[in-house]
Amino acid sequence: MPSELIHKFMRIDHLPHIWCAGCGNGIIMRDVAVALQELIDDPEVNLNRGKVVVVSGIGCSSRAAGYMDFDSIHTTHGRAIAFATGIKIAHPELEVIVLTGDGDCSAIGGNHLIHAARRNIGLTVVTFNNDIYGMTGGQYSPTTPTGDLGTTAPYGNIDRPFDIAQLAAGAGATFTARGSAYHVRETTELIRQGIMHKGFSLIDVYSVCPTYYGRKNHKGGAVEMLQWQKENMIPAARYYAMSEEEKQGKLLIGTLTHTNFPEYTAQYAKLIERAQAKAKKGE
């Protein structure tokens, strides 16, 4: 029997999972479980696990909805946020968590992402961002760095990559953050904050795909890729103490934006109230 945490939050009969040796997705999925455990244990939050819904789309990342033992739905490619929006509109009291990948979220589902962010609907989106389409064999994705190789970019990718957290922030998301598979403690805390936030939250978590992205780009195995995250992704406290020169080529692990704006389902409830009051008056 695995650890108490895994036993409590995962469908044990579906484990060990399908992900490759060294894939970062298992680490990130555990971070989500730990964040939920903390919110359940927190007497001020007292999260009811029966109110948690896990929604995913398609891709390696999206297998997570099948492994996590909550009310969950594994939807069509790119549409996780669209399904999650429907669930949240129908039942605003639910904590709706979307587990998605870089391709699912920012390519196939890019339009859903920007409009959910624009509406500031209270979803928590966690991207398992591995810079590649792993499940289909290593095609380049919208987050593949310029110049890197994929099976569909044999001479190097000429596109500029998306920064998914900045994309969501630009579209109006009120909580955006960046985590990594290596930075477990920081990432778990960002996911916890994202779930607590009343509005659209997106935590872009850098995963590692040693099988396709790593091997294709000679980045080594899982250990070397996590070592890169350790050296180049810097937790906020240290990052903000660095000089501009030191920050060159480094990425912040932490919150990118945290603002307040009315949440969509709350606004929608008010709209219904207004319309019903009008109808009563016979207007």
Added chain:
Amino acid sequence: MAGKRKLVLDPSWCKGCGICVAFCPKQALELEEEKVRLKADNECVLCGLCEARCPDYAIWLEDLEE
């Protein structure tokens, strides 16, 4: 940390990625035929970093039964 704890391994879930071995601050772990094991002569301090970074949930800390 409440109570005494121990490190538990389940080699049948281990895929041999070596993440726990590489990032153990005490170099207490090793791979044997692509499966994790605790070195015979180890200085494990039960920090739990292996559990936190194991993508396959094959290693964890557990409370010792009284």
